[in-house]
Amino acid sequence: MHRVGSAGNTAGSTRPRKEKRFTYVLNDADAKKHCAGINCLAYLNGSAASTSDYLFSGSRDGTLKRWELNNGDASFSATFESHVDWLIFIVQVNDAIIVGDKLVSCSSDTTLKVWNCYSEGACTKTLRQHSDYVICLAAAEKNSNIVASGGLGGEVFIWDLDAALAPVAKSVDAKEDEVPNGNSGPALTTLCNVNSSSNIASSNGQSHGYNPITAKGHKDSVYALAMNDTGTLLVSGGTEKVVRVWDPRTGSKKMKLRGHTDNIRTLLLDSTGRYCLSGSSDSMIRLWDLGQQRCVHSYAVHTDSVWALASTPSFGHVYSGGRDQSVYLTDLSTRDSILLCTNEYPILQLSLQDDTIWVATTDSSVYGWPAEGRTPQKVFEKGGSFLAGNLSFSRARASLEGSAPVPVYKEPSLVIPGVPAIIQHEIMNNRRHVLTKDTAGSVKLWEITRGAVIEDFGKVSFEDKKKELFEMVSIPAWFTMDARLGCLSVHLDTPQCFSAEIYAVDLNVSGAQEDLKINLAQETLRGLLVHWSKRKQKSSSHSLSNGDSSSGKDILSKDSPRSRSEVDDGTENHATHVLPSFEFSTVSPPSIITEGSSGGPWRKRITDLDGTEGDLPWWCVDCVTHNRYPKENTKCGFYLHPAEGSPAPNITQGKLSAPRILRIHKVANYVVEKLVLDKPLDGGADNTFAMGLSSGQPQLSALDSSSRIGLKPWQKLKPCVEILCNNQVLSQEMSLATVRTYIWKKPEDLILHYRVVQSR
16 A cells, blocks of 8 residues: 545645535336425326326426326326435425426426426426525416516516527626536527516526516515416415515516415416415415405315315316315305315325316325316215315314314325335445335335345334344445435545445455455446446547547546545546446436536436536546545554463564454454564565554554465464454454444554464
């Protein structure tokens, strides 16, 4: 081993203080299904481009999925994957709407994304303007150009999609704002210029020189938006408990409606813009007459927060759902209400499609229930309806008195199943395995270095299984992890991620030398980026054949130089060669999340990397392509003395140093070497055991390479030496790091003792 500079020594280096993080998200075996709660639904009627109807679902797992609806069945059609939130990795999709042939989604990553509904998942454009999570969207049904967005920052923006998506000439100092896996999309013609009003508030930060209209007035979070068909009226609500009414063409205020006593969570406008329905955390549904600027009806239907509303086309009946896990149908004129169905989870959104009401819940599945959307009166003919009160406590009191209504339908007519979300995880001591528990109660063991479940234990006690799998081993924490997406997200940060090494023989690498060490982060990155490496090599070869001699040379970002003393200057590696323990699935490949230099954070499956991504962190590229990475301190200092009462002589002087993954059997071999074999302590023809006094501290390099001088592997020797720590005989399989962590348990340098025992 050679010495390298400290990774923390940045003198003379222009390296940024904090490098970009690299994250990979492990997908379940069935990547066609959501693995976390469904936040939003959007329905697309069949058109000339497609004879099928489509349902879009957006999830807390950060993806949108398209489902093809045919003859009462739903089949997977495509995954739309791009939303990320770099700061805390809650990358949930919060809302989605259909605007013409475009799908618009918003997310906790503070962006809106525009997609072609009929594409295979390519993001057309990313729109950035919000300062916080974007929670809700609204669109004008008859004006496919206007979209409104609101979020936790209290901002409401009205977008002219044609203007926002129109291509502009690139300047020298500005780059096109596109996500890496998107395309520029077709050129669009602006239908109307809603940006011409003098009342428009200017905004900063939007690329392409386009600024959406700002509706200023909210002092706190916006949870709900709704727009009439022609896009001439917009309503918003949130934590201020009032319904605000705007002119979306100018962003000017029209009125403010008071009546709710808690957060407003959902809003609807009729096609004319005269009537507005609002649902609130106060459990009430209110009907507002905007012409009269007052509430004309209140409906006490639910026993808890109302989170979702969907109306019939005539706006005569409303379907509602919320925290009480129930869907009610209410006649707005007669105030008759009936419990349509109950779910096992709180209801987040509803979407009415003819005679089916699609229900999104905190579960990863989507449920379709009979609804009689064309003739809702048929549901009331089944009996069981009640008169909705006008005070919130009336339904709560009725529930307490045991007069809760019976649901009309017991089972959904169609279920689009998801997979259970991971709700608990524990990183095992070997730092390669992770134990998880999902919402179904199943406990599984994952190997994160290849993204696979290696054992499914079924429904067992998580704590008992964790104790059963405990290993007395000590490996540095080379990654961090969370399960906020309902699946495992593994985060790598340099230089910490390069701190963990393991012997190749422990990974069952065939033909590996006994002392060959594997860096876990380096091999994991190779496995994740093998498709990128192959395609980049192919692209470079093609460029060279066309006379582009500079291709492939400027791999590192020009603003991210690294001192040679800070990296392990190894030889050029074969980036496309991956060890079996680091091979990731191509059937359900992981997704990469990282931060771009110009277009912001992005997310992409490893099999979709085409080798042209310029926004991979430079340190990942350097590691995979050039076998260079920051060398963390992997040494362990210790003292080696004869045990008390042992006649064995003292064979060392001063403190020794060896790799912390070194096994105790090699320490024993070293002692045997000194006691039995006639080898010089320093100098001489064979300098293998030289103490390395030039560094000021002896380096016990022989401990990691004793096999080179002809000693047999420890298993074949007849042990005659025992190694002890704190008067405890150590297992031959233990590493120095394990001994220090579990036996020594002190901050001071480790002290080991040896003694001669009778040969066996």
